Amino acid sequence: MLKSMTGYGRASQSNASHTVSIEIRTVNHRYLDITFHSPRQLLYLEEAMKRAIKSTLQRGMVTVQLTLSGEPLIRNEVRVNWQLLDQYVESFKQIAERYHIPADYHINDVVQLGDVFEVSSVYQASSALDDFVLSVLEQALYNIQDMRLQEGRHLHEDLGKRLKELEQSVRDIRHHAPQVVEEYRKRLNQRMTEFLANSGPVDQARLLNEVAFFSDKANIDEELTRLSSHIQQFYSFLNEDGPVGRKMDFLIQEMNREINTIGSKANDIHIARQVVEVKSHLEKIREQVQNIE
Template sequence: MLMSMTGFGRGESSDKIHNFNVEIKSLNHRYNDIIIKMPKHINYMEENIKRLIKKNIKRGRIEVYIDLEYVDDNNIDVKVDIPLALAYKEALERMANTLNINEKITINHIVRMPEIVKTERKKDDENEIWLCLKEALEEALDNLIDMRSKEGNQLAYDIKEKALNIKNMVREIEERAPLVVVEYKEKLEDRVEELLNNEYELDESRLANEVVFFADKSSVDEEIVRLYSHIDQLTECLNSNESVGRKLDFLVQEMNREINTIGSKSSDIAISRLVVEVKSEIEKIREQIQNVE
């Protein structure tokens, strides 16, 4: 099944302490590039997250947004730096005496000072928080993969249609190619007879050699065989369950190379027109596979 590289998925999970909301967005990219944005105090989960994503997604830029809320405030520790508070109190009293200010130093003055009161999260149970996060992450991945799969099916259908069009046009080139040699021979005979004006006998052997040389020079049999092979391989890739984006890209490059060779070898107008149409279809496929995993 062909997979697109673009998609979006959302997941949510909760336990007695944690409430996770996860959003995953995937975009086109040559490699598997994962960007994670989450609360700093759970950064140690990054490798677990990447490992799970890479298991399911082989290619694309993956942006992960993780939001964590705590269900209640029992997980918060409040710490007061008493030595620092005493130092602030003494400093404020010295300043008041020096400036002849008769205002009494109160708790309100001290708690406003930096670093006096700190709130910290109690240490999370790493296994517990991972199990909760994993549930939300897997739900988001399932939704993302479902969207990528649906878009992939549409891409596969479109590419197959274009590949069939190319195959039909290559078949027309294959049928037309032998006729080009016959027409060349007839034109050559007519031209030679016109120039000789029936005063000299036509040298059939030299004429045959010229036709053979032209036929060999303009032969596109090998290119056509390889084109058929590339088209068949491309179609097989579209039905694969593996990540085939890079292979498709290579096949399209090879198809383009073969049709360019055919175009350079042929001086026939009909074949030249078909070459242009084939190149146009190949370019459309190339644009489509930029979005394939």
């Protein structure tokens, strides 16, 4: 089943201590490109989240927005630099003895010695929270996959319709192609008759050689066969599981190559019009394929 690369999925859950909300947005991209916007204290989880996303999504530009509320994950701790404080106290004593002043000091005097105290932030790691966040991510991924599949069904329907239009144009070219040589023979015969009006009858052998040369030069059977084969292969991709966007894009390039060759070889106004139609169909299909995973 086709999957669109455009989608949105959201999930939010709460437990006794936290609420986790995750939003995932995806748009078309040649490869899988993942960007996270998450709290600093959960940056370590991004690798695990990336693995979970890669197991579900194969292509697209993915933006993940994670918000966390509830109990703080970071606890501040104060440590005393006892070695430095001992040096301060010893220095106070030496000053008092040297200048014969009272060595009385209060706790407030110690507090003002800022470099004696070291404040550090300690992250309170929790495997339960990690599992909780990943479970919310799994639900968001499920939701975005559901949307991408719905969009994929619309793409499947649209592409099927456009392929039928493309097939009809190719059948029209195939039906008209034999007439090109016959019309060329008639035109050439008429021109040669007019040119040789005063010189006798048309040399039929020479006429047949010219027509045979033109027929070989203007023959588009191989291109039409390959083009039809590409269309059938494209149909098979519509029902194939897994990412097929790149395969489809490659087929469109090949079909464009064949129709360009047909346009350059078939010296006929009717076929030229159909070539324009085929190119128009292929361009519309290519635009849709750009959004297929």
